Amino acid sequence: MYEFEFKRPGTIADAVNALGAEEAQLLGGGQTLLPTMKQRLAAPAVLVSLGGISEMQGVCTDDAGRICVGGGTTHAAVSAATADSYPALSHLAGHIGDPAVRNRGTIGGSLANNDPAACYPAAVLASGANVVTNTREIAADDFFEGMFTTALNDGEIITEVKFPVPVAASYQKFLQPASRFALTGVFVAKFAGAVRVAVTGASEDGVFRWSEAEAALSGSFSPDALDGLSVSADGMIADMHGSAAYRANLVKVLTKRAVAAC
Incomplete structure (x- = not known):
């Protein structure tokens, strides 16, 4: 792994500012990026961790009855919080990887990476969810653009995902x-x-x-x-x-x- 600078902002605004550094890259749960860095297939000069941003963590329900999941919420937390409100989503999140992955990996990191074999993209697309970033809201049908490719722009951060709850x-x-x-x-x-x-x-x-x-x-x-x-x-x-x-x-x-x- 190459040498890099590590930043852990406390707000979304601070994270956006930190991303302005040359060769800066976001770090969610690190379940994909860190192994890639260890293999020296990626070498960002600055890692901007989203783990310290409390406003991006947790699960709630909005006025429209949608389940709103913070982009920095771990798979284990999603599974626990939606067991009653959205059992299918809870089941999906509770069977991603192993316990270590579920307790570190985040929904925002998974969606931004858009691995062709990842589980969350199926839940987001089937639910007709909206992916919320620091600048806009993107419908699921417009978000996924191909293998490891999404509609996210440079410097855009997934802050929340809003899931309509099916029958x-x-x-x-x-x-x-x-x-x-x-x-x-x-x-x-x-x-x-x-x-x-x-x-x-x-x-x-x-x-x-x-x-x-x-x-x-x-x-x-x-x-x-x-x-x-x-x-x-x-x-x-x-x-x-x-x-x-x-x-x-x-x-x-x-x-x-x-x-x-x-």
Whole structure:
């Protein structure tokens, strides 16, 4: 690991100012960045930690009934705080990585990194959540732009995520045992007027909505509604853990399981 300067601001405004330094980079829970630095694949001159910003931590409910999660809230804290209000989100957060990861990693860090196999992007996209930054509010459908790519601008910090709460929801993950990332994961959220289905871990472009399944489930919310559908293997991830066709099949299997579990 190369030498770097460490800053731990106490407010969002101070963090924004600290990011103005040359070659400065944000540090959330550090579950991705620090291992990358140890391998000398990244060498920021300044690390700006968000861990000391209390206004970015915690979970509450707003006047619209949305669950608002601070960008610096750990996975373990999200899981504990949403067990009753949003069980599917609680289940997802409670099964990310291992206890060490869950007690250090943050929702904001995960979303900003947008790993194609991360769990939170599926919850955000299926819920139709809004990602709030220090400068604006971004709808989930506009936030994810591809593998490790988001709509965030340089110097923009995820301060909060606002989750509408569906009538019913479930997250089903087929995990890769060593990393505990999703080999494929599907989050199904049923709202009064529509169904949203988001898939992570499968596509080379990162998280995506399965629109054909959404249309079928909006007409009949049952696993059988998906019988006539299939997912193309084109553009799916293929690696030592599973072929593109294998992941494409998992999308349908896990979507059926999620609907059955709702």
